[in-house]
Amino acid sequence: MLNAVKRKNLFVFLCVAPATLLFFIFMLYPTFSVFRMSFFERGAYSSKESYVAFENFKVLLSDGRFIRASQNTIFLIVAVTVITMILALAFAFFLTRDRILGGNFFRVIFYIPNILSVVVISGVFSAIYDADNGLLNSFLSAFGRKITVLWKGEDTVIYSLVIALVWQAVGYYMVMYMASMSAVPKSMYESASLDGASRFCEFFNITLPLIWTNLRTTLTFFIISTINMAFLFVKAMTSGGPNGASEVVLSFMYNQKDDGLYGYSMAAGVLIFIFSFLLSYVVNRVTKRRVLQF
Template sequence: MNKSLKRNLFLAACVLPALILFAVFIIYPTVKVFISSLYQDSGLGNVSQFVGLDNFKAMFQDDVFYIALKNTGFLMVVSGAPTILLALFFAAMLTSGKVKESNFYRVVFFFPSILSFVVIAILWSFIYHPTMGIINPVLHLFGMADLDIPVLGNRNTVMWAIAVTMIWQAAGYYMVMYIAGIDGISKEIYEAADIDGATGIQSFWTITIPLLWDILKTTIIFAINGVITNSFTIVRVMTDGGPDRDSEVLLTYMYKHAMNASFGYAMAIAVFVFAISIVLSIISNKVTGGETA
């Protein structure tokens, strides 16, 4: 019993610091957000007034909230899905053995993933700039001056521009995960398929995709939550929700309310974001078939 007790105490001593940190920096703030969403709170140390679900009622009656929700959903579809597909394509090409200097391209494609989101947003803001950027001069060069528009200042193009920026930033990150998964597949399986006369595309669909499925499921969930969280910095730096709220997303709208002393309302939006992240992750997990890797 002494040995068993000592062993358990030792294990508890090893685990306890991590549990304390997790409780202090994850569990407590999460619970605090849920509690704050039920109060009319300025977040400035003033006395809070309990309002129950009034913040949520106000949220669902807020037209700007629905614009932010629509834009967040737009980015999930237009940015999330192409990011996964592009990363999968790059991974397949760079592991096929048919691309020279594949290691060089792996570094090039992965490089945007290690940059700060602020740096990426500033970089693409200059790319899209109507006078200093490269898009409009290229349009002029090819005789398409009629398409010369302020990309980030036009409601029809601003969300597409942000989506392109997010795809450029994230594709290399998921590509590396897929490359690691593909490298773990036995070459003998591909050799057997080659002997049976399978083409490269057939091997990709019948071997690579099924054996990579667990990683794919995981990255889909990562992509869903990544779009929600990463869109904040990109939008905040590039457009700050403009023009006229046309690029507002849920987290930038939450931030603005928090900074404008509507802390309780901002926390209600945060709870909603948390809820849809959980729901979408569960739906994705069910649709793609069970447990993730």
């Protein structure tokens, strides 16, 4: 019979070991591989590798397709964050501050895009953006002359992506902001409105400062998730086309894998990873304020 301490240790070991093992094999080791492989050249079909130091990165930084993909990614991060945040904040404020009739109904509806697969959303938006018989063009044509905008054309595709990404994300962030806004005590609003403050004034002087911590956290979420969601949408909706006009860094990275350029692909991954990390850090530093207690 084992003694008590050994029994406890054995129990803990058996509980923790499977999770730890799986985590190391399928998450930590591949993450380590991304960084290691970016310094190597690897055969497309054999596992032979040769060390090339920073060669992959050098080629990458002068690759026009990669530069375009980076510009698109940065544009998407900024546009999606700004638009989604403003909309989500405004909706969350109205839903929590004014007891909107059917508020719960709206909340349920706005969250729907979040539970759909990106493939499904891409399908829905293909129907919307179709140039000949799309929902958007025929809706706009109803106001007069016939409109045939190529929503997935080379000049417009990136804006179409922004709309799809915002459509998908607004509900999620709205629910998130609502949770933190509902913690703001009602008495603050009451005394403010006694003093004659407008809704506008209330929002900027009470709500915004009090949910600032939550707002900062979501900024990091925005950066990380826009990089990822943009990839999912591009893969299912545009395949990076036309002519690379909608290519983003992660889809660029994935396509290099299809060509068998694994080291090159991983170097792109490393760069975007470092970029997202630095950007989150900078944004976090810039938005730092004294935490208000309430």
